[in-house]
Amino acid sequence: MGLGIAQTAASSGYAVIMIDVDLEAAVKGIAKIDGQLSRLAAKGRINEEQRLETLGKLRPAAGLKEAGDAAVVIEAAPEHKALKLQLFRELDQICDRKAVLASNTSSIPITEIAAAAKHDDRVIGMHFMNPVPVMPLVEVIRGLATSDEAAGRIMSLAQAMGKTPVEVRDVPGFAANRILMPMINEAIYTVYEGVASPAAVDQVMMLGMRHPMGPITLADFIGLDTCLSIMETLHQGFGDPKYRPCPLLRSYVAAGWLGRKTGRGFYVYEEQER
Numbered sequence: 367m368g369l370g371i372a373q374t375a376a377s378s379g380y381a382v383i384m385i386d387v388d389l390e391a392a393v394k395g396i397a398k399i400d401g402q403l404s405r406l407a408a409k410g411r412i413n414e415e416q417r418l419e420t421l422g423k424l425r426p427a428a429g430l431k432e433a434g435d436a437a438v439v440i441e442a443a444p445e446h447k448a449l450k451l452q453l454f455r456e457l458d459q460i461c462d463r464k465a466v467l468a469s470n471t472s473s474i475p476i477t478e479i480a481a482a483a484k485h486d487d488r489v490i491g492m493h494f495m496n497p498v499p500v501m502p503l504v505e506v507i508r509g510l511a512t513s514d515e516a517a518g519r520i521m522s523l524a525q526a527m528g529k530t531p532v533e534v535r536d537v538p539g540f541a542a543n544r545i546l547m548p549m550i551n552e553a554i555y556t557v558y559e560g561v562a563s564p565a566a567v568d569q570v571m572m573l574g575m576r577h578p579m580g581p582i583t584l585a586d587f588i589g590l591d592t593c594l595s596i597m598e599t600l601h602q603g604f605g606d607p608k609y610r611p612c613p614l615l616r617s618y619v620a621a622g623w624l625g626r627k628t629g630r631g632f633y634v635y636e637e638q639e640r
């Protein structure tokens with residue numbers, strides 16, 4: 367998600383610092399973005415000058431201190447609450463007081479993340495959809511303390527990145543994943559209970575409901591670890607058994623079969639598909 371957000375921001379004219387724990391990972395990320403831009407250039411969607419201009423806006427970096435002068439930070443680390451709290455605690459100390467601190471979390475309530483920051487009024491949810499360069503939606507979520515100024519700046523930024531921001535309330539899973547993820551979880555139960563194979567479940571939803579991707583393929587595309595984290599946040603947050611994660615989903619994550627990003631999930635992927 368970080369790569370997609372960086373690519374979209376840079377191609378919209380913003381200077382982007384791509385921060386990872388590991389500099390090599392950030393450098394590799396820029397090479398992946400170049401691969402995407404080259405594909406767009408080959409299709410005639412952008413010209414060579416635009417490709418180079420976008421690449422020139424991206425700078426790889428390691429360590430949160432690099433975010434010190436940023437006007438906006440968009441956090442896209444893995445979906446683990448303790449990690450997000452630690453990142454926002456540190457970012458709040460490192461970043462300029464005027465900076466807005468946004469999280470791309472797909473399910474963790476923003477009020478809980480913002481509580482880690484002393485200046486909680488500048489923390490907000492900016493939830494992009496995957497693949498970021500293609501999907502028009504950004505869910506915008508205000509925590510209890512989020513200021514109107516921070517919300518206004520993030521709505522404007524989403525629009526400047528060519529997206530349509532939709533504001534939703536701060537509850538576990540927000541709106542998008544409260545609707546999408548139980549469907550994916552149910553699709554996995556359908557496989558678990560032997561009702562249909564992964565390919566058959568996907569065909570049912572693509573041919574029968576005109577979904578562009580079947581739910582099992584989509585789960586592999588999102589990442590099964592992220593799907594499980596979202597279901598756990600819904601389950602714990604609402605205390606409702608209807609959100610219980612499917613045991614098969616838990617097994618796949620325990621096995622390290624996380625989907626497209628690890629080369630194996632419900633399906634197996636070649637290196638070039640990852």
Ligand SMILES: CC(=O)CC(=O)SCCNC(=O)CCNC(=O)[C@H](O)C(C)(C)COP(=O)(O)OP(=O)(O)OC[C@H]1O[C@@H](n2cnc3c(N)ncnc32)[C@H](O)[C@@H]1OP(=O)(O)O
Pocket residue numbers: 402409411471472494495496497498499500501542543546578579584588
């Ligand atoms: C978990 C969360 O918190 C929230 C979420 O994000 S949930 C996930 C939301 N996303 C979805 O539901 C995606 C559902 N799938 C789709 O919409 C489509 O299958 C898809 C857009 C991913 C691919 O579309 P497709 O028609 O099957 O394939 P394809 O023809 O290869 O791609 C269509 C376009 O998207 C582009 N594209 C596909 N994958 C891309 C990627 N990873 N990055 C950038 N561009 C991509 C292609 O280049 C192509 O562009 P052009 O039309 O300009 O040529």
Ligand SMILES: NC(=O)C1=CN([C@@H]2O[C@H](COP(=O)(O)OP(=O)(O)OC[C@H]3O[C@@H](n4cnc5c(N)ncnc54)[C@H](OP(=O)(O)O)[C@@H]3O)[C@@H](O)[C@H]2O)C=CC1
Pocket residue numbers: 367368385386387388391441442443444445446449470471472473493494495496587588589592627
């Ligand atoms: N996957 C999806 O479809 C969507 C995901 N999201 C949300 O976006 C966020 C990221 O998701 P996704 O890209 O799938 O997650 P991944 O776990 O696939 O990627 C997260 C990236 O963050 C890096 N990272 C790990 N720890 C740190 C750290 N301490 N500081 C900086 N970077 C770190 C990881 O590096 P390494 O690989 O080396 O660990 C990895 O490159 C999550 O909150 C997720 O819920 C939102 C919308 C859609």
